[in-house]
Amino acid sequence: MTFFKVNNLKVYYPIRGGIFRRVVNHVKAVDNINFELKRGETYALVGESGCGKTTTGRTVVGLTKATSGEVIFNNLDLTKCNRKQIRETRREIQMVFQDPYSSLNPKKTVYDIVAEPLRNFENLSKSEEREQVEYFMWKVGMSRDSLFKYPHQFSGGQRQRVGIARALTLKPKIIIADEPVSALDASVQAQVLNFMQDIQEEFGLTYLFISHDLGIVRHMCNRIGIMYKGKFVEEGTREDIYENPQHIYTRRLIASIPELDTDQHQNSELLRKNIEEEYQKENDKYFNEDGSVMDLKPVSDTHFAALR
Numbered sequence: 001m002t003f004f005k006v007n008n009l010k011v012y013y014p015i016r017g018g019i020f021r022r023v024v025n026h027v028k029a030v031d032n033i034n035f036e037l038k039r040g041e042t043y044a045l046v047g048e049s050g051c052g053k054t055t056t057g058r059t060v061v062g063l064t065k066a067t068s069g070e071v072i073f074n075n076l077d078l079t080k081c082n083r084k085q086i087r088e089t090r091r092e093i094q095m096v097f098q099d100p101y102s103s104l105n106p107k108k109t110v111y112d113i114v115a116e117p118l119r120n121f122e123n124l125s126k127s128e129e130r131e132q133v134e135y136f137m138w139k140v141g142m143s144r145d146s147l148f149k150y151p152h153q154f155s156g157g158q159r160q161r162v163g164i165a166r167a168l169t170l171k172p173k174i175i176i177a178d179e180p181v182s183a184l185d186a187s188v189q190a191q192v193l194n195f196m197q198d199i200q201e202e203f204g205l206t207y208l209f210i211s212h213d214l215g216i217v218r219h220m221c222n223r224i225g226i227m228y229k230g231k232f233v234e235e236g237t238r239e240d241i242y243e244n245p246q247h248i249y250t251r252r253l254i255a256s257i258p259e260l261d262t263d264q265h266q267n268s269e270l271l272r273k274n275i276e277e278e279y280q281k282e283n284d285k286y287f288n289e290d291g292s293v294m295d296l297k298p299v300s301d302t303h304f305a306a307l308r
């Protein structure tokens with residue numbers, strides 16, 4: 001049985017123009033992508049700002065509508081199922097958002113924020129609800145006296161823990177973590193990432209980890225899909241991507257990881273220069289004449305090899 005798979009997903013946003021606001025063109029935010037999540041793994045979607053990572057994540061959780069393609073979860077296509085099926089399956093895929101400063105409602109107490117999904121999906125008594133909220137807050141390392149405080153009374157790292165507690169209450173199978181630490185200080189980032197790894201094992205979670213930061217992805221993820229201008233340009237295991245990147249864009253991303261600078265500054269400068277030259281010279285190997293990204297063909301040898 002397929003656990004989770006995205007097939008030929010496209011998400012196009014209309015661009016309207018003229019006095020009648022007709023659709024004159026589209027932004028191809030996601031343009032025919034394919035990937036699969038294996039139960040219990042952390043799969044990274046990586047790429048620079050605007051390449052379509054967030055749109056992919058939002059489409060998977062149902063916050064954005066797919067233009068075409070399939071999102072298969074437990075053998076159901078989430079883009080086509082009825083309301084009842086959507087309700088049943090959507091609760092199993094939750095999202096943790098990038099910015100803990102704006103993603104939690106400032107007018108609600110932490111208790112209400114964490115209890116909200118339970119109120120939407122489960123019919124619990126007040127005492128059962130309280131028990132659940134306290135349990136998940138405890139799991140994310142928040143004390144009982146934080147329950148009736150408001151988001152602004154917490155640090156960024158604590159707020160992200162609240163966001164994670166909220167995502168956990170419905171006992172999801174998959175968590176889409178969209179740049180979950182990029183708004184946090186470097187010192188707090190590591191704490192939150194380590195904590196995410198701890199709960200992954202405990203709750204049997206599968207993560208779709210969205211990030212532009214290949215340094216963090218190396219720490220967190222088993223397999224990686226590299227996105228560029230709405231398409232996948234490469235996919236592979238962590239070793240494939242970091243030790244033997246194939247696509248020029250992936251090599252540019254890896255060469256830009258700052259830690260390369262520490263011991264081998266000269267080498268990494270040279271590497272970047274070579275990659276830049278190749279990028280300028282060999283565009284036709286990777287891009288179509290109109291500058292759009294060539295489709296990854298076959299979808300991914302490494303991908304299927306990794307699944308076998």
Ligand SMILES: Nc1ncnc2c1ncn2[C@@H]1O[C@H](COP(=O)(O)OP(=O)(O)OP(=O)(O)O)[C@@H](O)[C@H]1O
Binds near residue numbers: 027052212
């Ligand atoms: N609601 C929308 N309407 C129109 N265009 C959109 C909309 N949301 C995103 N886009 C466009 O779709 C493309 C992909 O955006 P998306 O936010 O998915 O990229 P991203 O890789 O997640 O970037 P970031 O890391 O900056 O969030 C961008 O060109 C963006 O401007």
